[in-house]
Amino acid sequence: MKWMEDELALLAGASLERSLRDTVPVPGRAGYAVRGERRLLNLSSNDYLGLSQHPAILEAIRQSLPAEGGGAGASRLVTGNRSPYSRLEEALAAWQNREAALVFANGYMANCGVIQAVVGRGDAVFSDRLNHASIVDGIVLSRAEHARYRHNDMEHLRQLLHKHRDKRRKLIVTDAVFSMDGDRAPLRELVELKREYGANLMVDEAHSGGIYGERGEGLCSELGLGDEVDIHMGTFSKSFGVYGAYVCGSRTLIRWLVNKARPLIYSTALPPSILAGISTALELVQTERWRRDKLVASCLLFRSSLSAAGFHVGHGDSPIVPVIIGDNDRALRFSEALEENGIAAVAIRPPTVPDGTARIRFSLSADHSEAELTDAVSVICRLGLEFGVLNR
Missing domain, CATH: 3.90.1150.10 (Aspartate Aminotransferase, domain 1)
Structure with a gap:
């Protein structure tokens, strides 16, 4: 070596x-x-x-351990899908005013799993140059064509969308708030372009969830664009102070991901005690x-x-x-x-x-x-x- x-x-x-x-x-x-x-x-x-040290979250995790054990023991599609998952996913869908939600082990797995599940060869993904590495890796794994537009440059994105207008499927993906610069994506303009070119829009709210919106739903909600985002992704490891990630969208999308998102299918489920902590954090995000x-x-x-x-x-x-x-x-x-x-x-x-x-x-x-x-x-x-x- x-x-x-x-x-x-x-x-x-x-x-x-x-x-x-x-x-x-x-x-x-x-x-x-x-x-x-x-x-x-x-x-x-x-x-x-500041929720990682919140007594209610720590107590929820502690109380869950005797009944649920230290780990799930299997992937969600085998025997790892405990009841706390369904309760949390129902609460997440209601919080985001979407039809359904799906919990992943972490944000990296969520982005990689979603992107490789919804696009492939013959498709194109349009990605901001400053998007998180998990988005970039998800695009690579998907084998779709990777069209990177200059940071927040909507004219450059328009040119790329026009160039690839005949692709089978088109996905625009962006961070809502960029992790190293702290600035916002131009979400309204992205919605307009996705409509114009018949693309789907995926927004990563990892660094905006819990911070923006009336109940911490994120930047898309604060701007009144929640219904325009086809794939809404967020994490529990930042504002929630715990661990894990989620995807919200249509029931069809979530059914598809259960069958096609490889990180979900081939990874052991999150420990149920962590789900208990997340559920408590979700309540705190909305109420405090x-x-x-x-x-x-x-x-x-x-x-x-x-x-x-x-x-x-x-x-x-x-x-x-x-x-x-x-x-x-x-x-x-x-x-x-x-x-x-x-x-x-x-x-x-x-x-x-x-x-x-x-x-x-x-x-x-x-x-x-x-x-x-x-x-x-x-x-x-x-x-x-x-x-x-x-x-x-």
């Missing part, structure tokens, strides 16, 4: 090698974490509503509106403060606030300095983001207080000056 050592040396030399580090949660405080002996303000988690309100205020404060200080901050109103550094090594050193000053904020580098756009990806939680974020901004600004990210 000498070639691996050689390639790893190249990665290390370009400040692109990754490694695993232990991180310990702080009981009762979703907005904090511990690494080594240092307690850190956690500005790298996707626990947007104050979490969304607090998160919105925190996002405005944090983003505007960093922008006013002179940082290159991405556009958007989501909890994802990227500060573009550019150079890989400087981004790594900036992240290390933040940790030394009590802040967990990871450097994101290629290939996760385009070359030359290495960044610190800050992500906020409803568990963060205004004072904690204000103090964090002061630290970030001081280090920005030290590292030459800000001009004096």
Whole structure:
């Protein structure tokens, strides 16, 4: 395996090698974490509503264990489909005002499973260049033609749709909120184009579910476009604070996925205790509106403060606030300095983001207080000056 050592040396030399580090949660405080002996303000988690430490979710999981056991023991199509699945899927369909829903083990499996089930050879998938890797991999697995349009460039998408107008099936797929930039997809324009060219539209609400909408349904619902989205996907690992993913749509779509989505068919079902936690989280997402309100205020404060200080901050109103550094090594050193000053904020580098756009990806939680974020901004600004990210 000498070639691996050689390639790893190249990665290390370009400040692109990754490694695993232990991180310990702080009981009762979703907005904090511990690494080594240092307690850190956690500005790298996707626990947007701060639900991962919610007592009701933990209690639901605990109560489920004696009756249901530690694992499902089989795939859903064998003996792993316990009753908590049907109850959760009915609740999800009602929440999204759709005919049916289907729970997957995680978002990666959901995207890969759905895309390879609904398109194949002779079809075309139109995908934003900044879509999540799980979408890209799903398209590759489908063997459909992959037509990538420039980020949020609807004229480029129109050109590609026209070029492939004679394809058997056409699927447009996009993140609702992009995971590394924190900006929104132009969903209204996407709906117009899918109508014009007879395409289906799939929207990944992983980073917008729980945050937008009257009951946290997501960005599609907030914009009144829920009925226009053919395939609605979301996750339970971010705003819900648990684990897993779901797909909502027509009964026909869900029946088809049960028969054709390979990650669902060939994977062991989620542990029933996790389903109990998800069901409780779904109730909390809908009823504890104050979490969304607090998160919105925190996002405005944090983003505007960093922008006013002179940082290159991405556009958007989501909890994802990227500060573009550019150079890989400087981004790594900036992240290390933040940790030394009590802040967990990871450097994101290629290939996760385009070359030359290495960044610190800050992500906020409803568990963060205004004072904690204000103090964090002061630290970030001081280090920005030290590292030459800000001009004096």
